[in-house]
Amino acid sequence: MGDCFATLAMTSHFPIISATFLTPSLYYNIDMVVHGEQALLMRVQKGDLDAYGTIIQEYQTSVFNVCLRILGNQQEAEDLAQEAFLRAYRNISHYDPRRHFGPWMRVLAANLCYNHLKKARLEGTPLEEERHRLPDSSQQDPEALLELAQEHQGLYRKIWQLPENQRVALELRHFQGLSYQEMAAALKLPLNTVRSHLYRARRKLAELLEEENHD
Amino acid sequence: MTEKSAHLTEDQLQAYFDGALDPGAARNVQAHLASCPTCQEAFSRLESLAFQLENLPEFDLTRELAEPVISRLRVERSLSPGITWTLIIEALAAGTALGLLIPAIRSAGWLSGLLPSQQALQATLNIYLTQLASSWLVWWAGLRLQISHLSQGLLAEASQLPVPISPWILIAAAGGLGILINYLLLGRQTVSGRNLKRR
Secondary structure, three states: OHHHHHHHHHOOOOHHHHHHOOOHHHHHHHHHHHHOHHHHHHHHHOOOHHHHHHHHHHHHHHHHHHHHHHHOOHHHHHHHHHHHHHHHHHOHHHOOOOOOHHHHHHHHHHHHHHHHHHHHHHHOOOOHHHHOOOOOHHHOOHHHHHHHHHHHHHHHHHHHHOOHHHHHHHHHHHHOOOOHHHHHHHHOOOHHHHHHHHHHHHHHHHHHHHHHHHO | OOOOOOOOOHHHHHHHHOOOOOHHHHHHHHHHHHHOHHHHHHHHHHHHHHHHHHOOOOOOOOOOOHHHHHHHHHHHHHOOHHHHHHHHHHHHHHHHHHHHHHHHHHHOHHHHHHOOOHHHHHHHHHHHHHHHHHHHHHHHHHHHOOHHHHHHHHHHHHHHOOOOOOHHHHHHHHHHHHHHHHHHHHHHHHHHHHHHHHO
C-alpha cells in the first residue's frame, strides 16, 4: 500500500496528491526510494536535516530494538535510541558513506546503551527488577504481542539478567554479526576481554534456559 | 582436545562456532565433532541458542523519533551552545576592556608628551570605540545569535545549570553593557568637547 502511494507520488502527474495527502512518514520513504541511502547520507553530511529525517525513519525501529535488548526498558530504550541518532548526526563526519549506515548506527547505539548501563551501575541507580519489562502492550496489537511475549519473554528476561558487558557482547555478536576484532574495537576493550564476555554470556544463558526447562 | 581430555572444551566449541579458529584447529574440531556424540550435542545446544537469539522478534516503537531529533538538531544548529557561551564571554570581555581602556588612556600621563593633544585624541578615540562597540553589539545580537531562537537554546542550556538563568537576563545584561559603554564614552566625549571649547 505504501509503495503504491510512493510510486504515485513520485510521478510528476500527481503533484497535488504528493503535496496534500501523504503523511510525513510516507514522504520520508519516498525520499529514500528516490534518492537512495548513499546520496541521502552525503546530503546529511552537508547538513541536510530533512535527509537525516528520512534516515531516522528507516532505522529507528532497528536502533530502538538494539537499545531495548540491552536496556530492557521501553521508555529508556526510546530515549537512548533518540540520543543515539543525535550523537550519530554530531559525529556524521566520521562516517564513511560508502559503508552501510545501519550497522554503524546500531553499533553506536549499542555502545551508548552499554556506557549508559555502566554509568548507572557505578552511580548505583539501576533497579534491575523494575527495569526489565517488555514494551507496553497497550501501544501495540494486543493479540500479537501476547503471543510474542509468551513465546519470547523468557528469553528476553534471561538476556536482561546478564551483566551489561555480557549483554552487549551478545548484541554485537549475535544481532550485529561483528567479529571479535570488531567487537573489541567498538567497545574499546581488549579482544580477549570481549571474547570472555561473549563466552560467559552464552554459558550463563544456556544455564538459565536449562534451569527453566527443569522447572 | 588431547588424549587426556576426551572432549572439546566449551571455549573451543564457541570459537569454532564463531569461525575464530585457525584452519588447522578448525579441522581438528570438525574431525572430533564428527566422531563424538557428546560434543556434537554440546555444539547443537550452542547452535540452538544462537538460533533462538537471532530469531527474537522485534518490538515497535510507541513514538516517532525523527521529529524530536530533527527539531533538537535545528535548535542546536541555530544556536550552538559552545559558540553562544563563547560569544557571551567575548561580549563581556570586550565590554570590560572598552570600559577600562578610556580611563587607562586618560591616566597615562606620558601620552601627552607624545601627542599634541590628549583630549583631542580621546575625543576621536571615544567616537571610534563607541561606534565599534555599538556596531559589534548589534552584529553580535542581531546577526549571529538569531534572537528568535536564542530563548529556546539558552533555556535548554540554562535548565542544565545549577541556578536557572533566564535568557532575557543575559540579553538585558548585554544590552545594558552596551548602553553603559555608550554612556561612558559619549559622556566623556561631551566633557572632552566642552573642555576643548573652554580652551
